[in-house]
Amino acid sequence: MNPAALIPTPDAIPVPWGWFYVLLIVTFLLHILVMNAMLGGGIITLISALRGGQDNIMLGKEFSYKWPYTVAFAVNMGVAPLLFVQVLYGQFIYSSSILMAVWWLSIIGLLILAYYAVYLFDFKFEALGGLRILVIEFAVVIMLIIAFFFSNNMTLMVQPEKWLAYFRDGSGTLLNLSDPTLFPRYFHMVVGAVAVAGLYLALIGHFRFTKSKVDRDALITKGLKYFTYATGIQIVLGLIFLVTLPKNIMMLFMGGSGYGTLLLLLGLVLGIVAFWFGSRNQLAKASISTLVLLVVMILIRDLVRTAYLEPYFSMSDLAVRPEYSPLIFFLVVFVAGLAMIAYMLKLAFSCRKEVTK
Amino acid sequence: MNYPVWDLTTFGGGFLIALIAVVHVLVSHFAVGGGAYLVMLEKQAYKNENAGLLDYVKKHSKFFLLVTMVFGGLTGVGIWWTIALLNPAATSSLIHIFVFGWAAEWVFFVGEIVALFIYFYTFGRMDRKNHMLIGWLYFFCAWMSLFLINGIIDFMLTPGAWIENQNFWSGFFNPTFWPSLVFRTGLSLVLCGVFGFVTAAFLKDEKLRRSVMRTCALWVAAPFALMLLGGWWYLAALPEAQKAMIMGKSPELGVYMQTLLWFLPILFFASMIMALRLPQGFKKGFCFAIVAIALVYFGAFEFVREGARRPFIVYDHMYSNQVYVADLPAVQQAGFLASAKWVEHKEVTDDNLIAVGRDLFKLQCSACHSVGGVLNNIRPLVAKYDSVFGMDAQLDGLGKLNTYMPPFMGTRAERWALANYIVHGPDLRIVREITPQQSVHEAAGH
Numbered sequence: 001m002n003p004a005a006l007i008p009t010p011d012a013i014p015v016p017w018g019w020f021y022v023l024l025i026v027t028f029l030l031h032i033l034v035m036n037a038m039l040g041g042g043i044i045t046l047i048s049a050l051r052g053g054q055d056n057i058m059l060g061k062e063f064s065y066k067w068p069y070t071v072a073f074a075v076n077m078g079v080a081p082l083l084f085v086q087v088l089y090g091q092f093i094y095s096s097s098i099l100m101a102v103w104w105l106s107i108i109g110l111l112i113l114a115y116y117a118v119y120l121f122d123f124k125f126e127a128l129g130g131l132r133i134l135v136i137e138f139a140v141v142i143m144l145i146i147a148f149f150f151s152n153n154m155t156l157m158v159q160p161e162k163w164l165a166y167f168r169d170g171s172g173t174l175l176n177l178s179d180p181t182l183f184p185r186y187f188h189m190v191v192g193a194v195a196v197a198g199l200y201l202a203l204i205g206h207f208r209f210t211k212s213k214v215d216r217d218a219l220i221t222k223g224l225k226y227f228t229y230a231t232g233i234q235i236v237l238g239l240i241f242l243v244t245l246p247k248n249i250m251m252l253f254m255g256g257s258g259y260g261t262l263l264l265l266l267g268l269v270l271g272i273v274a275f276w277f278g279s280r281n282q283l284a285k286a287s288i289s290t291l292v293l294l295v296v297m298i299l300i301r302d303l304v305r306t307a308y309l310e311p312y313f314s315m316s317d318l319a320v321r322p323e324y325s326p327l328i329f330f331l332v333v334f335v336a337g338l339a340m341i342a343y344m345l346k347l348a349f350s351c352r353k354e355v356t357k
Numbered sequence: 358m359n360y361p362v363w364d365l366t367t368f369g370g371g372f373l374i375a376l377i378a379v380v381h382v383l384v385s386h387f388a389v390g391g392g393a394y395l396v397m398l399e400k401q402a403y404k405n406e407n408a409g410l411l412d413y414v415k416k417h418s419k420f421f422l423l424v425t426m427v428f429g430g431l432t433g434v435g436i437w438w439t440i441a442l443l444n445p446a447a448t449s450s451l452i453h454i455f456v457f458g459w460a461a462e463w464v465f466f467v468g469e470i471v472a473l474f475i476y477f478y479t480f481g482r483m484d485r486k487n488h489m490l491i492g493w494l495y496f497f498c499a500w501m502s503l504f505l506i507n508g509i510i511d512f513m514l515t516p517g518a519w520i521e522n523q524n525f526w527s528g529f530f531n532p533t534f535w536p537s538l539v540f541r542t543g544l545s546l547v548l549c550g551v552f553g554f555v556t557a558a559f560l561k562d563e564k565l566r567r568s569v570m571r572t573c574a575l576w577v578a579a580p581f582a583l584m585l586l587g588g589w590w591y592l593a594a595l596p597e598a599q600k601a602m603i604m605g606k607s608p609e610l611g612v613y614m615q616t617l618l619w620f621l622p623i624l625f626f627a628s629m630i631m632a633l634r635l636p637q638g639f640k641k642g643f644c645f646a647i648v649a650i651a652l653v654y655f656g657a658f659e660f661v662r663e664g665a666r667r668p669f670i671v672y673d674h675m676y677s678n679q680v681y682v683a684d685l686p687a688v689q690q691a692g693f694l695a696s697a698k699w700v701e702h703k704e705v706t707d708d709n710l711i712a713v714g715r716d717l718f719k720l721q722c723s724a725c726h727s728v729g730g731v732l733n734n735i736r737p738l739v740a741k742y743d744s745v746f747g748m749d750a751q752l753d754g755l756g757k758l759n760t761y762m763p764p765f766m767g768t769r770a771e772r773w774a775l776a777n778y779i780v781h782g783p784d785l786r787i788v789r790e791i792t793p794q795q796s797v798h799e800a801a802g803h
Contacts (some may be wrong), residue, residue: 006698008359008446015526023460072426072470075434081465086441086452094360094445101442105373108435115427156606163361167701170364170719172442185430245378324456326525330464337464341471344491351483 001167003160004312008091012319015327020087021315027080027297033196034077037148038070040197042140043190044226058214059222060132062204064122065211071115088315089157089305096157098166101172103149114142145188151186152176158308189233192297198226199276200291202283220283227286228278235271249307253300260303267296279294358680358688360445361699362719364632366784369733370727373438379656381432383648386655387552388425388469389503390545392496394553394576395421395476396489398569403485409565415480417556420476425554426470444724446679447513447670454528455509462505463754468498503541511537514666515596518671536594540587543580544655550576551624551651554631554644566637572631581625599665599672607667609733613660616799620654668763670724675761685766693717693767705770713771714778718785721766721775728784739779748776 013020045063085093097104120130128135156176157161165174176182202223203209205216228230242250242264249283252260270293277286306314363372365714396417402411441448472495479488510530519528553573560566562777592600603610627647631640666672675681680688688696694703700716702709726735742748750771756764765772779785 006361008449008698011449014456020456066457069474072430072474074432076467076470079434079466080460083452083456083459083463084450087456090445090449090452091359094441094449097438098361098363098442098445105435105438105442108377108431108438112428115431116423118425120426166361166699170361172363172365176765183699184521321523323525326455330457330460333461333464337468340494341468344471344494345466345473347483347487348479351479351487 001161001164006163007160007312008094008095010091010318012027012089012321014321016320017088017315017318019327020084022085024081024088025295025298025302027077027084031074031077031081031293032294032298034070035074036193036196037200038067038074038197039140039143040193040195040226041067041070041188041200042136042143043194044197044201046133046140048222049136055215055222056207056220058212060218061125061212062210062214062219064125064203066117066204067118068122071111071118075111080199085244086312088318089309089313092157092160092309093153093315095160095163096153098172099156099163099174100149100152103173103175104153105172106266107146107149110146113194114139114146117142117334146247147190148186151182151189155179155182155185156216158305160312180244183235184244188234188237188241191237192231193306195227195230195234196290196294198228198230199283199287202286206283221281224278224281224286225284227290228316231271231275231278231290235268235275237245238267238271245304246308249304252303252307257303263296263300263303267293267300269295358678358684358693358697358699360448360679360719362723363389364719364722366728367730368727369441369723370725370730370732372727372730372732374436374443375660375732377432377435379652381429382659383548383652383655384425384429385433385502386541386545387548388421388429388533388545389496389499390547390549390580391421391425391552392492392499393546394549396492396496398572399492406561409562411481411571413556413560413565417553418477418480420552420556422473430466430470444670444679446681446744447675450671450675451509451513453511454525458505458509458525458529462502465498465501465505467500471619472498474733500542500545503545504538507538507541508534513671514599514662515594516672516674522639527780531590532596533594536587536590538587540584540591543582543584543587546580547584547624548651550574550578550628550787551647554628554640554647558637558640563637567634570640571632574628577625577628585621587714589723595665602667602761603661603665607664610664612662613657613664616653616657617661620650620657624654662799667761678721678763678766680763680766685764686767690767693721693771705768705774710774710777711782713774714776714782715784717767717770717771718778718782721763725762735779736785739785742780745773745776746778748780749773752776 045060045067048059067298110260117135119219121128121135122137125132152175156174156179158177159176162179200223202220205214205219205223208216210216210219244254249255253264257259273295274286274289277289398410398414398417401407402414433692437448472491476488476491476495477482479491483491497498509530511533512528512531514527515532516528517531518524519531550573552569557566557569557573560569592603595603603614605611624647627643627650631643631647668677669675670677670679673682676685684696692704694700694705694713694716697720700713700720702713702716705713722735724734726738728735739748742751749772752765752775755762765775767775
């Protein structure tokens with residue numbers, strides 16, 4: 001059976017694909033930033049709790065205040081890219097999700113459990129005492145499992161040739177375990193999350209966003225240390241991920257495509273630069289280079305997806321049935337919404353000085 | 358047809374979506390009205406300098422945060438994930454038609470979360486006027502979410518002029534948009550009272566408890582009228598076909614309609630009981646009973662609303678089993694197997710009757726029929742058919758005699774295969790003697 005024959009016919013889009021592509025990249029960046037703070041922050045808190053000591057406990061306490069926000073916004077900021085990816089690649093992601101439906105749907109239940117664990121950790125930090133580690137482990141393990149399901153689906157959706165497995169088993173319990181890129185990709189995402197979360201903690205210390213009595217300098221130093229180590233590992237993991245890609249795709253980044261090669265070079269240089277700044281405790285420079293690095297990495301990730309799907313589909317294949325007024329409506333809501341959120345944050349921060357807790 | 362079908366059997370027939378949707382709608386409507394409830398009580402507490410009431414509002418806002426933001430927010434995402442797994446074609450259709458409606462809804466979702474966090478974490482620290490403003494902004498964002506999703510949900514029931522002009526706004530402001538908005542707004546306010554009972558019942562101060570209980574009873578009673586008005590208008594705005602479907606055309610909708618009509622007054626009177634002077638111990642238990650009553654009532658409503666659009670998932674646009682109405686003639690012409698993507702066999706032969714029938718059942722029937730499950734169990738429905746002829750004739754009548762189901766889609770030979778699978782297949786048979794099958798060619802001649 002020809003796998004291409006399985007790919008569903010996509011629906012038409014209301015404006016040219018470029019709009020959705022930009023929206024996808026931008027909102028995915030937002031999602032990654034918050035998701036990394038959530039997952040990586042959890043991992044750092046777990047490591048700290050296991051190592052013990054006053055500094056480490058205080059780091060956990062500080063993060064306990066932040067963790068619920070990160071979960072709420074990781075979900076919230078995840079909604080938008082999931083919407084735009086369904087607009088551009090719906091025929092792929094719906095199909096692959098069904099093949100692994102049991103795991104995919106379980107994410108919702110797992111996330112609810114992790115979310116309540118995170119709130120337990122926040123609201124009952126002192127009362128939990130020794131049980132704290134268990135609660136962190138519970139939440140972090142769940143988040144790691146969810147991340148694993150995501151890596152499975154993101155790799156399965158771009159490989160229709162693997163979909164034939166459905167005819168052996170349609171019960172929705174398939175995973176993409178035989179894919180050589182699966183684990184390198186997964187660990188690349190997880191370790192990356194630790195790096196970004198390290199920066200996040202350091203920035204909290206730097207901008208005095210602390211709520212606990214954590215020593216700000218210690219928070220900055222620790223955060224940067226996690227960032228630097230994780231970034232170092234990340235460079236190696238990234239290269240492993242690169243060589244596990246199918247040869248034709250890997251070669252795109254090694255001369256096969258000018259754009260791909262440039263992106264990879266930029267990524268490598270930025271990675272080394274960020275690592276360097278991190279090791280020198282230069283927080284601002286490390287943060288900026290990491291932000292640019294993340295954009296480059298997201299573009300690389302997208303190029304990989306495009307390359308995988310190249311034999312089957314290109315975004316420009318999508319039929320356009322032009323209708324611009326809903327887009328304008330959205331843009332107006334978006335700008336007005338940002339203004340409203342900025343105003344609310346201004347009100348919130350103006351009463352920060354009265355914090356007594 | 359276009360997409361693979363998740364083989365659920367027992368949990369099929371829409372069970373998963375019913376499960377997650379019913380709990381989500383209750384909490385999500387509470388999330389809308391709850392914003393107004395919190396701020397109005399907060400205002401009352403400031404006005405009367407009532408520290409006890411203010412403390413209650415603060416505690417209720419924590420309950421509200423944990424119930425609506427965590428459970429409500431995630432089950433909302435959960436509905437989207439579930440429909441994408443159970444009916445990807447319809448999900449894709451709704452996503453593509455209304456992408457910027459969804460995107461705008463996402464903006465309000467962000468606003469809602471930011472506002473709720475600020476409201477909760479600055480309680481007692483922010484200047485009173487600004488704090489209430491944040492509460493109102495929360496309510497506005499939450500209500501706008503309702504406004505946007507309401508348009509898309511009602512589009513599925515009554516797409517109106519969209520069918521002809523395919524215009525976003527025609528589909529969004531469809532014939533049941535406004536009545537449904539009134540109904541849901543009323544309901545979301547009623548639910549504040551319902552959930553308010555839960556937190557109020559555990560207040561220690563008796564005087565405060567009694568006063569909050571009465572306030573909650575009022576929150577149920579006053580918007581009840583708005584909800585009834587919306588409900589009546591909703592029914593009146595339904596086109597004839599959809600109305601007929603609710604009023605008895607579909608065999609099992611009657612139960613849900615009855616439940617809805619019974620639980621409506623029960624919800625009202627049970628809530629009024631909470632305003633009476635009764636022991637706290639009783640109220641601590643009874644408040645949960647009221648939540649359960651609201652769940653049954655609203656669940657029944659959602660079942661009726663979803664049932665009203667049979668045999669479609671999007672009225673006049675797509676059948677429940679994911680086949681576009683416009684594609685039907687071509688499918689009838691070419692055959693289902695030739696048109697479908699996710700089928701193993703591309704034609705019917707004497708040797709693959711059961712296997713083909715199984716595929717056809719999965720792709721055409723399993724969206725609404727479970728196999729041995731709770732929802733629309735197929736087994737008892739087909740138990741009386743002991744001959745393939747009888748079953749085949751019944752399948753032929755679908756969409757003609759009983760219009761709450763789509764017609765059988767495919768060739769005669771395909772229909773024969775499905776009839777064979779239903780009568781002789783290993784999955785659906787209860788206990789039945791095997792009768793010899795007829796060959797495809799003979800069947801095609803009938």
